[in-house]
Amino acid sequence: MTDQTTRHTVEKIGGTSMSRTKELLETVLIGDRKGADLYQRIFVVSAYAGMTDDLLEHKKSGEPGVYALFASAESGWAWGDALTAVADKMYAQNECIFSDEGARQSANRFARERIEGVRSCLIDLSRLCSFGHFQLQQHLLTVREMLASLGEAQSAFNTSLLLNLNGVRARMIDLTGWRDEAQYTLDETIERALADVDLSAELPIVTGYTQCREALMGTYDRGYSEVTLSRLTVVTGAREAIIHKEFHLSSADPRLVSPDAVRVIGETNYDVADQLSNMGMEAIHPWAAKSLRQAGIPLRVKNAFEPEHPGTVIRSDLDAQAPQVEIVTGLSNVYAFEFYDQNMVGVKGYDVEILEALKRHMVWIIAKTSNANTITHFLKGSMKAIKRVEADLSSVFQSAEISLRKIALVSAIGRDLGSTRVLAQAMRALSDAGIEPLGVHDLLRKVDLQVIVEPEQFEATIAALHKGLIEDWDVAPQQRLHAAA
Ligand SMILES: Nc1ncnc2c1ncn2[C@@H]1O[C@H](COP(=O)(O)OP(=O)(O)O)[C@@H](O)[C@H]1O
Numbered sequence: 001m002t003d004q005t006t007r008h009t010v011e012k013i014g015g016t017s018m019s020r021t022k023e024l025l026e027t028v029l030i031g032d033r034k035g036a037d038l039y040q041r042i043f044v045v046s047a048y049a050g051m052t053d054d055l056l057e058h059k060k061s062g063e064p065g066v067y068a069l070f071a072s073a074e075s076g077w078a079w080g081d082a083l084t085a086v087a088d089k090m091y092a093q094n095e096c097i098f099s100d101e102g103a104r105q106s107a108n109r110f111a112r113e114r115i116e117g118v119r120s121c122l123i124d125l126s127r128l129c130s131f132g133h134f135q136l137q138q139h140l141l142t143v144r145e146m147l148a149s150l151g152e153a154q155s156a157f158n159t160s161l162l163l164n165l166n167g168v169r170a171r172m173i174d175l176t177g178w179r180d181e182a183q184y185t186l187d188e189t190i191e192r193a194l195a196d197v198d199l200s201a202e203l204p205i206v207t208g209y210t211q212c213r214e215a216l217m218g219t220y221d222r223g224y225s226e227v228t229l230s231r232l233t234v235v236t237g238a239r240e241a242i243i244h245k246e247f248h249l250s251s252a253d254p255r256l257v258s259p260d261a262v263r264v265i266g267e268t269n270y271d272v273a274d275q276l277s278n279m280g281m282e283a284i285h286p287w288a289a290k291s292l293r294q295a296g297i298p299l300r301v302k303n304a305f306e307p308e309h310p311g312t313v314i315r316s317d318l319d320a321q322a323p324q325v326e327i328v329t330g331l332s333n334v335y336a337f338e339f340y341d342q343n344m345v346g347v348k349g350y351d352v353e354i355l356e357a358l359k360r361h362m363v364w365i366i367a368k369t370s371n372a373n374t375i376t377h378f379l380k381g382s383m384k385a386i387k388r389v390e391a392d393l394s395s396v397f398q399s400a401e402i403s404l405r406k407i408a409l410v411s412a413i414g415r416d417l418g419s420t421r422v423l424a425q426a427m428r429a430l431s432d433a434g435i436e437p438l439g440v441h442d443l444l445r446k447v448d449l450q451v452i453v454e455p456e457q458f459e460a461t462i463a464a465l466h467k468g469l470i471e472d473w474d475v476a477p478q479q480r481l482h483a484a485a
Protein backbone atom coordinates (compact mmCIF):
# COMPACT_ATOMS: atom_id res chain seq x y z
CA MET A 1 0.00 0.00 0.00
CA THR A 2 1.39 3.40 -0.90
CA ASP A 3 -1.44 5.66 0.18
CA GLN A 4 0.15 8.37 2.36
CA THR A 5 -2.80 8.49 4.74
CA THR A 6 -2.76 4.80 5.60
CA ARG A 7 0.96 4.09 5.52
CA HIS A 8 2.44 3.72 8.96
CA THR A 9 5.18 5.56 10.83
CA VAL A 10 8.10 4.10 12.79
CA GLU A 11 8.77 6.02 15.98
CA LYS A 12 11.70 5.79 18.37
CA ILE A 13 11.53 6.94 21.97
CA GLY A 14 14.91 7.85 23.47
CA GLY A 15 16.01 6.69 26.91
CA THR A 16 15.66 10.05 28.64
CA SER A 17 12.03 10.25 27.51
CA MET A 18 11.34 6.57 28.25
CA SER A 19 11.99 7.23 31.93
CA ARG A 20 9.05 9.67 31.98
CA THR A 21 6.69 6.76 31.30
CA LYS A 22 3.45 8.15 32.71
CA GLU A 23 3.76 11.36 30.68
CA LEU A 24 4.51 9.32 27.58
CA LEU A 25 1.20 7.50 27.93
CA GLU A 26 -0.59 10.84 27.94
CA THR A 27 1.30 12.15 24.92
CA VAL A 28 3.02 9.93 22.37
CA LEU A 29 1.72 6.49 23.23
CA ILE A 30 -2.00 7.13 23.80
CA GLY A 31 -2.90 10.79 24.44
CA ASP A 32 -6.32 11.54 22.91
CA ARG A 33 -6.12 8.69 20.40
CA LYS A 34 -8.95 6.23 20.21
CA GLY A 35 -9.72 3.17 18.11
CA ALA A 36 -7.95 3.00 14.77
CA ASP A 37 -5.93 6.17 15.51
CA LEU A 38 -3.87 4.22 18.01
CA TYR A 39 -2.44 2.00 15.32
CA GLN A 40 -0.46 2.24 12.06
CA ARG A 41 2.56 3.08 14.20
CA ILE A 42 5.54 0.95 15.17
CA PHE A 43 7.46 1.98 18.29
CA VAL A 44 11.14 1.32 18.84
CA VAL A 45 12.13 1.81 22.45
CA SER A 46 15.48 2.58 24.07
CA ALA A 47 16.45 1.41 27.52
CA TYR A 48 15.42 3.68 30.41
CA ALA A 49 17.91 6.52 31.02
CA GLY A 50 21.18 5.36 32.50
CA MET A 51 20.44 1.64 32.12
CA THR A 52 22.78 1.02 29.17
CA ASP A 53 25.42 3.15 30.91
CA ASP A 54 25.25 0.79 33.89
CA LEU A 55 25.21 -2.31 31.70
CA LEU A 56 28.15 -1.28 29.50
CA GLU A 57 29.98 1.90 30.52
CA HIS A 58 28.92 5.51 31.02
CA LYS A 59 28.53 7.05 27.57
CA LYS A 60 30.10 10.38 28.48
CA SER A 61 32.39 9.77 31.47
CA GLY A 62 33.46 6.24 30.46
CA GLU A 63 32.88 4.99 34.03
CA PRO A 64 32.81 1.18 33.85
CA GLY A 65 29.54 -0.72 33.91
CA VAL A 66 29.01 -4.50 33.97
CA TYR A 67 30.58 -5.04 30.56
CA ALA A 68 33.70 -2.98 31.23
CA LEU A 69 34.20 -4.77 34.56
CA PHE A 70 33.71 -8.18 32.97
CA ALA A 71 36.14 -7.35 30.17
CA SER A 72 38.92 -6.10 32.46
CA ALA A 73 40.96 -8.86 34.04
CA GLU A 74 41.80 -6.78 37.12
CA SER A 75 38.18 -6.37 38.20
CA GLY A 76 37.70 -10.03 39.16
CA TRP A 77 34.08 -10.77 40.00
CA ALA A 78 33.08 -7.14 40.55
CA TRP A 79 30.87 -7.35 37.45
CA GLY A 80 28.50 -9.67 39.38
CA ASP A 81 27.76 -6.97 41.97
CA ALA A 82 27.32 -4.43 39.21
CA LEU A 83 24.79 -6.73 37.51
CA THR A 84 22.88 -7.08 40.77
CA ALA A 85 22.81 -3.30 41.06
CA VAL A 86 21.33 -3.11 37.53
CA ALA A 87 18.65 -5.64 38.53
CA ASP A 88 17.77 -3.51 41.58
CA LYS A 89 17.57 -0.44 39.38
CA MET A 90 15.22 -2.30 37.03
CA TYR A 91 12.95 -3.35 39.92
CA ALA A 92 12.93 0.25 41.18
CA GLN A 93 11.93 1.42 37.71
CA ASN A 94 9.11 -1.17 37.63
CA GLU A 95 7.97 0.04 41.02
CA CYS A 96 7.55 3.58 39.64
CA ILE A 97 5.73 2.43 36.53
CA PHE A 98 3.27 -0.19 37.74
CA SER A 99 0.83 0.54 40.50
CA ASP A 100 -0.87 -2.77 39.73
CA GLU A 101 0.72 -5.50 41.87
CA GLY A 102 0.27 -8.31 39.32
CA ALA A 103 1.76 -6.25 36.53
CA ARG A 104 4.71 -5.22 38.68
CA GLN A 105 5.38 -8.82 39.56
CA SER A 106 5.36 -9.92 35.96
CA ALA A 107 7.66 -7.03 35.00
CA ASN A 108 10.05 -8.03 37.81
CA ARG A 109 9.88 -11.68 36.80
CA PHE A 110 10.76 -10.77 33.23
CA ALA A 111 13.72 -8.61 34.29
CA ARG A 112 14.95 -11.27 36.75
CA GLU A 113 14.79 -14.05 34.18
CA ARG A 114 16.82 -12.03 31.66
CA ILE A 115 19.39 -10.79 34.19
CA GLU A 116 19.93 -14.18 35.78
CA GLY A 117 20.12 -15.86 32.36
CA VAL A 118 22.90 -13.50 31.35
CA ARG A 119 24.62 -13.90 34.73
CA SER A 120 24.85 -17.67 34.45
CA CYS A 121 26.02 -17.39 30.87
CA LEU A 122 28.83 -15.02 31.92
CA ILE A 123 29.85 -17.27 34.82
CA ASP A 124 30.08 -20.23 32.42
CA LEU A 125 32.06 -18.17 29.96
CA SER A 126 34.56 -17.09 32.65
CA ARG A 127 35.03 -20.71 33.67
CA LEU A 128 35.56 -21.85 30.09
CA CYS A 129 38.04 -19.08 29.48
CA SER A 130 40.08 -20.09 32.51
CA PHE A 131 41.23 -23.11 30.46
CA GLY A 132 43.06 -20.99 27.95
CA HIS A 133 41.64 -22.82 24.94
CA PHE A 134 38.79 -20.35 24.93
CA GLN A 135 39.88 -16.76 24.60
CA LEU A 136 37.67 -14.21 26.37
CA GLN A 137 38.66 -11.60 23.83
CA GLN A 138 36.86 -13.52 21.08
CA HIS A 139 33.57 -13.49 22.96
CA LEU A 140 33.51 -9.94 24.25
CA LEU A 141 31.35 -8.57 21.46
CA THR A 142 28.67 -11.18 22.16
CA VAL A 143 28.86 -10.36 25.87
CA ARG A 144 28.45 -6.68 25.07
CA GLU A 145 25.42 -7.43 22.90
CA MET A 146 23.80 -9.66 25.51
CA LEU A 147 24.26 -7.09 28.25
CA ALA A 148 23.09 -4.11 26.20
CA SER A 149 19.96 -5.89 25.03
CA LEU A 150 18.79 -6.37 28.64
CA GLY A 151 17.98 -2.66 28.83
CA GLU A 152 15.83 -2.56 25.69
CA ALA A 153 14.14 -5.88 26.55
CA GLN A 154 12.96 -4.43 29.86
CA SER A 155 11.62 -1.22 28.37
CA ALA A 156 9.83 -3.00 25.49
CA PHE A 157 8.26 -5.56 27.83
CA ASN A 158 7.09 -2.87 30.25
CA THR A 159 5.72 -0.57 27.57
CA SER A 160 3.64 -3.27 25.92
CA LEU A 161 2.34 -4.49 29.27
CA LEU A 162 1.43 -0.97 30.30
CA LEU A 163 -0.39 -0.35 27.04
CA ASN A 164 -2.27 -3.63 27.40
CA LEU A 165 -3.37 -2.55 30.87
CA ASN A 166 -4.67 0.63 29.24
CA GLY A 167 -6.71 -1.24 26.66
CA VAL A 168 -4.31 -0.98 23.72
CA ARG A 169 -3.48 -4.06 21.66
CA ALA A 170 0.28 -3.68 21.99
CA ARG A 171 2.71 -6.52 21.37
CA MET A 172 6.35 -6.72 22.43
CA ILE A 173 8.55 -7.54 19.45
CA ASP A 174 11.76 -8.91 20.90
CA LEU A 175 14.60 -8.50 18.42
CA THR A 176 17.30 -9.18 21.02
CA GLY A 177 17.74 -12.79 19.95
CA TRP A 178 16.95 -14.13 23.42
CA ARG A 179 17.06 -17.93 23.16
CA ASP A 180 16.67 -17.79 19.37
CA GLU A 181 18.06 -20.75 17.51
CA ALA A 182 19.14 -19.11 14.29
CA GLN A 183 20.67 -15.81 13.36
CA TYR A 184 19.62 -13.71 10.39
CA THR A 185 20.66 -10.42 8.83
CA LEU A 186 19.23 -7.21 10.30
CA ASP A 187 16.65 -6.83 7.53
CA GLU A 188 15.62 -10.50 7.68
CA THR A 189 15.29 -10.37 11.46
CA ILE A 190 12.96 -7.39 11.15
CA GLU A 191 10.90 -8.95 8.35
CA ARG A 192 10.47 -12.22 10.22
CA ALA A 193 9.53 -10.55 13.49
CA LEU A 194 6.83 -8.39 11.93
CA ALA A 195 5.53 -10.90 9.40
CA ASP A 196 2.33 -11.72 11.28
CA VAL A 197 1.65 -8.30 12.79
CA ASP A 198 -1.47 -6.49 11.61
CA LEU A 199 -0.45 -2.85 11.83
CA SER A 200 -4.04 -1.66 11.58
CA ALA A 201 -5.03 -3.42 14.80
CA GLU A 202 -1.82 -4.03 16.75
CA LEU A 203 0.83 -1.71 18.16
CA PRO A 204 4.28 -3.31 17.94
CA ILE A 205 6.71 -2.25 20.67
CA VAL A 206 10.10 -3.21 19.29
CA THR A 207 13.33 -3.53 21.27
CA GLY A 208 15.88 -0.89 20.20
CA TYR A 209 18.56 -3.58 20.14
CA THR A 210 18.54 -6.08 17.29
CA GLN A 211 20.67 -9.20 17.48
CA CYS A 212 21.64 -10.01 13.92
CA ARG A 213 24.45 -11.33 11.78
CA GLU A 214 25.92 -7.86 11.31
CA ALA A 215 26.29 -7.45 15.10
CA LEU A 216 24.84 -3.96 15.55
CA MET A 217 27.04 -3.35 18.56
CA GLY A 218 30.24 -4.12 16.67
CA THR A 219 29.33 -1.91 13.73
CA TYR A 220 27.43 0.97 15.29
CA ASP A 221 28.04 0.74 19.02
CA ARG A 222 26.08 3.12 21.27
CA GLY A 223 23.00 4.80 19.86
CA TYR A 224 22.16 1.56 18.04
CA SER A 225 18.40 1.96 18.60
CA GLU A 226 18.37 4.53 15.81
CA VAL A 227 19.83 1.95 13.47
CA THR A 228 16.95 -0.39 14.36
CA LEU A 229 14.58 2.54 13.78
CA SER A 230 15.95 3.34 10.35
CA ARG A 231 16.06 -0.23 9.03
CA LEU A 232 12.55 -0.87 10.37
CA THR A 233 11.38 2.24 8.55
CA VAL A 234 12.99 1.19 5.27
CA VAL A 235 12.12 -2.53 5.43
CA THR A 236 8.47 -1.94 6.31
CA GLY A 237 8.13 0.94 3.80
CA ALA A 238 6.96 3.49 6.37
CA ARG A 239 6.05 7.00 5.26
CA GLU A 240 8.12 8.70 7.97
CA ALA A 241 10.55 7.92 10.79
CA ILE A 242 10.08 9.86 14.01
CA ILE A 243 12.49 10.30 16.93
CA HIS A 244 10.85 11.43 20.17
CA LYS A 245 13.27 13.24 22.43
CA GLU A 246 13.18 15.07 25.68
CA PHE A 247 13.47 18.47 23.98
CA HIS A 248 12.76 19.87 20.55
CA LEU A 249 15.76 19.78 18.28
CA SER A 250 16.89 23.29 19.08
CA SER A 251 19.41 25.84 17.87
CA ALA A 252 21.55 24.92 20.92
CA ASP A 253 21.34 22.52 23.84
CA PRO A 254 18.57 23.99 26.04
CA ARG A 255 20.58 22.88 29.05
CA LEU A 256 23.47 25.15 28.02
CA VAL A 257 21.68 28.11 26.45
CA SER A 258 18.47 29.26 28.12
CA PRO A 259 15.38 27.46 26.75
CA ASP A 260 13.89 30.93 26.09
CA ALA A 261 16.78 31.92 23.85
CA VAL A 262 16.99 28.75 21.75
CA ARG A 263 14.77 28.22 18.72
CA VAL A 264 13.12 25.06 17.53
CA ILE A 265 14.54 24.03 14.19
CA GLY A 266 11.60 23.76 11.81
CA GLU A 267 13.30 21.92 8.99
CA THR A 268 16.75 20.98 7.82
CA ASN A 269 18.47 18.46 5.59
CA TYR A 270 20.48 15.28 6.07
CA ASP A 271 23.71 17.16 5.39
CA VAL A 272 23.18 19.14 8.60
CA ALA A 273 22.09 15.97 10.43
CA ASP A 274 25.41 14.35 9.45
CA GLN A 275 27.38 17.26 10.90
CA LEU A 276 25.36 17.07 14.11
CA SER A 277 25.95 13.38 14.62
CA ASN A 278 29.63 13.82 13.83
CA MET A 279 29.74 16.22 16.78
CA GLY A 280 28.14 13.56 18.96
CA MET A 281 24.95 15.60 19.13
CA GLU A 282 22.92 12.46 18.73
CA ALA A 283 20.22 14.21 16.72
CA ILE A 284 20.43 10.96 14.85
CA HIS A 285 23.00 8.21 14.53
CA PRO A 286 25.03 8.83 11.33
CA TRP A 287 24.33 5.36 9.97
CA ALA A 288 20.65 5.71 10.65
CA ALA A 289 20.50 8.93 8.67
CA LYS A 290 22.20 7.19 5.77
CA SER A 291 19.53 4.48 5.35
CA LEU A 292 16.70 6.99 5.51
CA ARG A 293 18.36 9.42 3.15
CA GLN A 294 19.05 6.68 0.60
CA ALA A 295 15.44 5.49 0.78
CA GLY A 296 14.15 9.07 0.43
CA ILE A 297 12.16 8.82 3.68
CA PRO A 298 11.87 11.94 5.85
CA LEU A 299 12.86 11.91 9.49
CA ARG A 300 11.02 13.98 12.06
CA VAL A 301 12.53 14.84 15.46
CA LYS A 302 9.85 15.69 18.00
CA ASN A 303 9.58 16.70 21.62
CA ALA A 304 7.93 13.67 23.22
CA PHE A 305 6.05 15.86 25.67
CA GLU A 306 4.62 18.36 23.17
CA PRO A 307 2.85 16.03 20.76
CA GLU A 308 0.92 18.78 18.94
CA HIS A 309 4.13 20.49 17.82
CA PRO A 310 5.28 19.30 14.36
CA GLY A 311 8.94 19.26 15.47
CA THR A 312 11.83 19.25 12.98
CA VAL A 313 11.61 17.66 9.56
CA ILE A 314 14.86 16.38 8.06
CA ARG A 315 14.87 15.61 4.33
CA SER A 316 17.49 15.53 1.60
CA ASP A 317 15.76 18.03 -0.66
CA LEU A 318 15.45 20.94 1.77
CA ASP A 319 17.83 23.67 0.67
CA ALA A 320 18.29 26.79 2.77
CA GLN A 321 16.48 29.98 1.73
CA ALA A 322 19.33 32.23 2.88
CA PRO A 323 22.73 31.82 4.55
CA GLN A 324 22.08 31.17 8.22
CA VAL A 325 23.55 29.20 11.10
CA GLU A 326 20.91 26.73 12.29
CA ILE A 327 22.53 25.13 15.28
CA VAL A 328 25.51 25.67 17.59
CA THR A 329 26.80 22.52 19.20
CA GLY A 330 30.10 21.03 20.26
CA LEU A 331 32.18 18.65 22.25
CA SER A 332 33.93 19.70 25.42
CA ASN A 333 36.40 16.82 25.60
CA VAL A 334 38.26 16.47 22.34
CA TYR A 335 41.92 15.51 21.91
CA ALA A 336 43.98 17.52 19.44
CA PHE A 337 46.52 14.98 18.22
CA GLU A 338 49.30 16.90 16.52
CA PHE A 339 51.84 15.06 14.42
CA TYR A 340 54.80 17.22 13.39
CA ASP A 341 57.70 16.00 11.28
CA GLN A 342 59.98 18.23 9.22
CA ASN A 343 60.78 15.27 6.97
CA MET A 344 57.14 15.30 5.86
CA VAL A 345 57.49 18.18 3.38
CA GLY A 346 56.80 16.85 -0.11
CA VAL A 347 56.59 13.22 1.06
CA LYS A 348 53.39 11.17 0.88
CA GLY A 349 52.39 8.31 3.16
CA TYR A 350 52.23 10.00 6.56
CA ASP A 351 48.48 10.45 6.40
CA VAL A 352 47.91 6.79 5.53
CA GLU A 353 49.95 5.55 8.49
CA ILE A 354 48.19 7.89 10.92
CA LEU A 355 44.77 6.87 9.63
CA GLU A 356 45.63 3.18 9.83
CA ALA A 357 46.66 3.60 13.46
CA LEU A 358 43.50 5.55 14.30
CA LYS A 359 41.37 2.88 12.63
CA ARG A 360 43.22 0.05 14.37
CA HIS A 361 42.53 1.57 17.79
CA MET A 362 38.98 2.61 16.90
CA VAL A 363 39.35 6.32 17.54
CA TRP A 364 36.65 8.62 16.12
CA ILE A 365 37.93 11.50 13.97
CA ILE A 366 35.89 14.68 14.28
CA ALA A 367 38.01 16.96 12.14
CA LYS A 368 41.52 17.34 10.78
CA THR A 369 43.87 19.99 9.44
CA SER A 370 47.26 19.80 7.80
CA ASN A 371 50.06 21.97 6.43
CA ALA A 372 53.58 21.38 5.12
CA ASN A 373 54.87 19.40 8.08
CA THR A 374 52.00 18.98 10.53
CA ILE A 375 48.85 16.88 10.52
CA THR A 376 46.41 17.48 13.36
CA HIS A 377 43.49 15.20 14.06
CA PHE A 378 40.71 16.19 16.43
CA LEU A 379 39.69 13.01 18.14
CA LYS A 380 37.06 11.50 20.37
CA GLY A 381 37.95 8.30 22.17
CA SER A 382 39.62 6.95 25.26
CA MET A 383 42.99 8.31 26.33
CA LYS A 384 44.23 4.71 26.40
CA ALA A 385 43.38 4.14 22.73
CA ILE A 386 44.92 7.46 21.68
CA LYS A 387 48.10 6.68 23.63
CA ARG A 388 48.32 3.42 21.68
CA VAL A 389 48.04 5.34 18.42
CA GLU A 390 50.85 7.59 19.62
CA ALA A 391 53.05 4.62 20.52
CA ASP A 392 52.48 2.94 17.14
CA LEU A 393 53.32 6.10 15.23
CA SER A 394 56.39 6.95 17.31
CA SER A 395 57.88 3.59 16.45
CA VAL A 396 57.28 4.08 12.71
CA PHE A 397 58.31 7.76 12.49
CA GLN A 398 61.21 8.24 14.83
CA SER A 399 61.85 11.87 13.94
CA ALA A 400 58.21 12.88 14.49
CA GLU A 401 57.10 14.99 17.41
CA ILE A 402 53.64 14.01 18.57
CA SER A 403 51.73 16.13 20.99
CA LEU A 404 48.36 15.68 22.57
CA ARG A 405 46.18 18.27 24.25
CA LYS A 406 42.63 18.51 25.41
CA ILE A 407 40.49 21.10 23.69
CA ALA A 408 36.83 21.85 23.14
CA LEU A 409 35.41 22.07 19.64
CA VAL A 410 32.34 24.19 18.99
CA SER A 411 30.64 24.09 15.64
CA ALA A 412 28.13 26.45 14.04
CA ILE A 413 26.21 24.38 11.51
CA GLY A 414 23.78 25.28 8.74
CA ARG A 415 22.71 24.23 5.25
CA ASP A 416 24.27 27.34 3.73
CA LEU A 417 26.95 29.32 5.53
CA GLY A 418 28.19 30.84 2.29
CA SER A 419 28.34 34.40 3.54
CA THR A 420 31.51 36.06 4.82
CA ARG A 421 29.24 37.65 7.42
CA VAL A 422 29.10 34.34 9.29
CA LEU A 423 32.84 34.28 9.99
CA ALA A 424 33.01 38.00 10.72
CA GLN A 425 30.08 37.90 13.10
CA ALA A 426 31.43 34.78 14.82
CA MET A 427 34.76 36.47 15.50
CA ARG A 428 33.01 39.58 16.81
CA ALA A 429 30.79 37.51 19.11
CA LEU A 430 33.78 35.68 20.54
CA SER A 431 35.76 38.84 21.05
CA ASP A 432 32.76 40.56 22.73
CA ALA A 433 32.63 37.62 25.15
CA GLY A 434 36.38 37.81 25.83
CA ILE A 435 37.06 34.43 24.22
CA GLU A 436 40.26 33.94 22.26
CA PRO A 437 39.93 30.91 20.01
CA LEU A 438 42.88 28.53 19.74
CA GLY A 439 41.91 27.84 16.15
CA VAL A 440 39.13 28.27 13.60
CA HIS A 441 38.16 26.06 10.66
CA ASP A 442 36.15 27.77 7.96
CA LEU A 443 36.20 25.44 5.01
CA LEU A 444 35.34 25.63 1.34
CA ARG A 445 32.18 23.63 1.76
CA LYS A 446 30.05 26.00 3.78
CA VAL A 447 28.09 23.82 6.14
CA ASP A 448 30.03 24.32 9.35
CA LEU A 449 32.34 26.75 11.07
CA GLN A 450 34.42 25.14 13.79
CA VAL A 451 35.98 27.03 16.68
CA ILE A 452 38.60 25.46 18.94
CA VAL A 453 38.83 26.75 22.50
CA GLU A 454 40.16 25.73 25.91
CA PRO A 455 37.80 23.14 27.49
CA GLU A 456 36.85 25.58 30.29
CA GLN A 457 35.49 27.97 27.67
CA PHE A 458 33.21 25.42 26.05
CA GLU A 459 29.89 26.62 27.45
CA ALA A 460 30.73 30.31 27.10
CA THR A 461 31.72 29.73 23.47
CA ILE A 462 28.42 27.97 22.69
CA ALA A 463 26.53 30.82 24.32
CA ALA A 464 28.54 33.53 22.53
CA LEU A 465 28.23 31.94 19.08
CA HIS A 466 24.54 31.26 19.62
CA LYS A 467 24.00 34.87 20.54
CA GLY A 468 26.03 36.28 17.67
CA LEU A 469 24.99 33.90 14.92
CA ILE A 470 21.41 33.05 15.84
CA GLU A 471 19.83 35.37 18.44
CA ASP A 472 21.34 38.58 16.98
CA TRP A 473 21.65 37.45 13.36
CA ASP A 474 18.60 39.29 12.00
CA VAL A 475 19.08 42.44 14.06
CA ALA A 476 22.79 42.79 13.51
CA PRO A 477 22.80 44.58 10.09
CA GLN A 478 20.54 47.33 11.42
CA GLN A 479 22.61 47.74 14.52
CA ARG A 480 25.67 48.11 12.33
CA LEU A 481 23.93 50.86 10.30
CA HIS A 482 23.19 52.73 13.53
CA ALA A 483 26.74 52.30 14.68
CA ALA A 484 28.05 53.66 11.36
CA ALA A 485 25.71 56.70 11.34
N1 LIG B 1 20.49 21.22 19.93
C1 LIG B 1 19.90 20.46 20.85
N2 LIG B 1 18.57 20.36 20.89
C2 LIG B 1 17.96 19.59 21.81
N3 LIG B 1 18.62 18.86 22.74
C3 LIG B 1 19.95 18.92 22.75
C4 LIG B 1 20.65 19.71 21.81
N4 LIG B 1 21.97 19.55 22.05
C5 LIG B 1 22.10 18.71 23.06
N5 LIG B 1 20.89 18.34 23.53
C6 LIG B 1 20.73 17.47 24.71
O1 LIG B 1 20.41 16.16 24.28
C7 LIG B 1 19.83 15.51 25.37
C8 LIG B 1 19.10 14.30 24.87
O2 LIG B 1 20.10 13.43 24.46
P1 LIG B 1 19.84 12.04 23.87
O3 LIG B 1 20.92 11.13 24.29
O4 LIG B 1 19.56 12.18 22.43
O5 LIG B 1 18.48 11.63 24.58
P2 LIG B 1 17.63 10.38 24.38
O6 LIG B 1 17.97 9.54 25.55
O7 LIG B 1 16.24 10.92 24.41
O8 LIG B 1 17.98 9.74 23.06
C9 LIG B 1 18.96 16.54 26.01
O9 LIG B 1 18.91 16.32 27.39
C10 LIG B 1 19.63 17.88 25.67
O10 LIG B 1 20.24 18.46 26.80
Ligand SMILES: N[C@@H](CC(=O)OP(=O)(O)O)C(=O)O
Nearest residue numbers: 014015046052222223224225
Ligand atom coordinates in the same frame (compact mmCIF):
# COMPACT_ATOMS: atom_id res chain seq x y z
N1 LIG C 1 20.26 2.62 25.12
C1 LIG C 1 21.27 2.57 24.11
C2 LIG C 1 20.74 2.76 22.72
C3 LIG C 1 20.20 4.10 22.37
O1 LIG C 1 20.10 4.42 21.19
O2 LIG C 1 19.82 4.92 23.39
P1 LIG C 1 19.21 6.46 23.30
O3 LIG C 1 18.05 6.40 22.32
O4 LIG C 1 18.78 6.77 24.70
O5 LIG C 1 20.30 7.36 22.78
C4 LIG C 1 22.45 3.48 24.40
O6 LIG C 1 22.44 4.19 25.36
O7 LIG C 1 23.41 3.48 23.66
